Amino acid sequence: xxxxxxxxxxxxxxxxxxxxxxxxxxxxxxxxxxxxxxxxxxxxxxxxxxxxxxxxxxxxxxxxxxxxxxxxxxxxxxxxxxxxxxxxxxxxxxxxxxxxxxxxxxxxxxxxxxxxxxxxxxxxxxxxxxxxxxxxxxxxxxxxxxxxxxxxxxxxxxxxxxxxxxxxxxxxxxxxxxxxxxxxxxxxxxxxxxxxxxxxxxxxxxxxxxxxxxxxxxxxxxxxxxxxxxxxxxxxxxxxxxxxxxxxxxxxxxxxxxxxxxxxxxxxxxxxxxxxxxxxxxxxxxxxxxxxxxxxxxxxxxxxxxxxxxxxxxxxxxxxxxxxxxxxxxxxxxxxxxxxxxxxxxxxxxxxxxxxxxxxxxxxxxxxxxxxxxxxxxxxxxxxxxxxxxxxxxxxxxxxxxxxxxxxxxxxxxxxxxxxxxxxxxxxxxxxxxxxxxxxxxx
Numbered sequence: 001x002x003x004x005x006x007x008x009x010x011x012x013x014x015x016x017x018x019x020x021x022x023x024x025x026x027x028x029x030x031x032x033x034x035x036x037x038x039x040x041x042x043x044x045x046x047x048x049x050x051x052x053x054x055x056x057x058x059x060x061x062x063x064x065x066x067x068x069x070x071x072x073x074x075x076x077x078x079x080x081x082x083x084x085x086x087x088x089x090x091x092x093x094x095x096x097x098x099x100x101x102x103x104x105x106x107x108x109x110x111x112x113x114x115x116x117x118x119x120x121x122x123x124x125x126x127x128x129x130x131x132x133x134x135x136x137x138x139x140x141x142x143x144x145x146x147x148x149x150x151x152x153x154x155x156x157x158x159x160x161x162x163x164x165x166x167x168x169x170x171x172x173x174x175x176x177x178x179x180x181x182x183x184x185x186x187x188x189x190x191x192x193x194x195x196x197x198x199x200x201x202x203x204x205x206x207x208x209x210x211x212x213x214x215x216x217x218x219x220x221x222x223x224x225x226x227x228x229x230x231x232x233x234x235x236x237x238x239x240x241x242x243x244x245x246x247x248x249x250x251x252x253x254x255x256x257x258x259x260x261x262x263x264x265x266x267x268x269x270x271x272x273x274x275x276x277x278x279x280x281x282x283x284x285x286x287x288x289x290x291x292x293x294x295x296x297x298x299x300x301x302x303x304x305x306x307x308x309x310x311x312x313x314x315x316x317x318x319x320x321x322x323x324x325x326x327x328x329x330x331x332x333x334x335x336x337x338x339x340x341x342x343x344x345x346x347x348x349x350x351x352x353x354x355x356x357x358x359x360x361x362x363x364x365x366x367x368x369x370x371x372x373x374x375x376x377x378x379x380x381x382x383x384x385x386x387x388x389x390x391x392x393x394x395x396x397x398x399x400x401x402x403x404x405x406x407x408x409x410x411x412x413x414x415x416x417x418x419x420x421x422x423x424x425x426x427x428x429x430x431x432x433x434x435x436x437x438x439x440x441x442x443x
Contacts, residue, residue, distance in 0.1 A: 004029025011040020013298030347392030
């Protein structure tokens with residue numbers, strides 16, 4: 001490849017592609033184009049700052065339900081919580097930029113635009129290439145609410161970079177981001193109203209998980225509004241006033257819109273390329289190829305807007321750009337919502353035609369040693385009756401995202417349920433519930 005490879009977008013998927021391609025080919029000319037911060041949304045405005053913010057309050061809450069610990073609590077130091085966030089996710093990409101260039105990659109700052117096949121223009125430079133890898137990520141998706149476009153409201157970026165606690169906050173959107181930030185600000189002392197248009201929270205996850213989380217949030221003082229469609233929003237008094245169809249209006253000093261994201265495909269000149277771009281992003285094949293000499297990875301593909309999926313796709317794309325034959329397999333995509341308790345899922349959890357079994361984690365010995373009173377949660381397994389293998393799983397409980405790992409592997413590798421039943425789970429752990437749920441599957 002005399003002209004080399006240009007990567008358009010220096011977020012997690014772009015960085016992961018660079019790292020993977022360098023392992024395959026240490027010498028190919030490689031250029032990374034980024035207009036904001038190397039590391040992208042996840043590093044500075046999403047995954048990393050939000051999880052850092054959540055952690056101190058999680059520790060405090062767990063201490064309050066651990067007899068012998070709660071008596072020593074002094075409460076949350078709000079300034080220190082925001083300080084830790086800034087140390088972990090400060091708006092400085094120096095170290096990540098140095099990591100990129102140390103691998104012999106040219107980092108070009110600015111807006112990259114495709115001017116013709118094989119050429120990306122950045123400022124006054126034309127970057128010619130043999131292969132283009134599109135990793136432009138995603139942008140927030142604003143709902144169609146009358147008056148919203150005239151207001152200055154919070155998105156996830158503003159909510160994760162704020163350094164003050166609002167007196168009241170209305171959160172529109174009951175997905176992962178909305179639920180995590182609703183719990184965070186509620187635990188810091190804000191009066192939180194969580195407005196979800198659907199019948200349950202976490203609409204992309206199995207309903208029981210959303211119902212458990214709604215009960216937990218209500219117990220913590222969050223006003224959870226379900227089947228609540230926001231018809232209009234306006235400035236009212238010292239804040240915002242939301243009109244809700246068939247429900248009481250919501251008044252709050254701050255408004256957070258957390259209704260999802262969409263692939264970032266506009267403004268890059270992709271119309272100059274022979275690509276198929278739909279509402280769900282750039283279409284790619286199982287090798288992550290989008291067109292002749294063009295690959296795409298991460299949120300821009302619309303397959304699953306998770307950082308870990310972007311990393312996975314980047315590795316697959318890099319192998320193929322390097323001349324190998326790698327293919328993506330999405331049967332076991334894990335997802336974790338970092339609320340307390342965590343909600344984790346993998347695979348097909350629709351339940352259609354599947355054998356289903358559930359076991360409460362409150363019936364494990366670990367639950368009795370963990371908190372008093374016991375915290376709610378469960379493991380639910382979904383299995384193919386004919387093949388006797390798992391097709392999906394949901395886990396709700398402390399650190400569920402960690403002990404979901406064995407279920408992710410079981411779905412991906414099509415491990416027989418009989419093997420799960422014969423697997424020795426450590427005692428006392430929450431993962432012991434996996435054995436009991438597997439034991440009770442009616443196959």
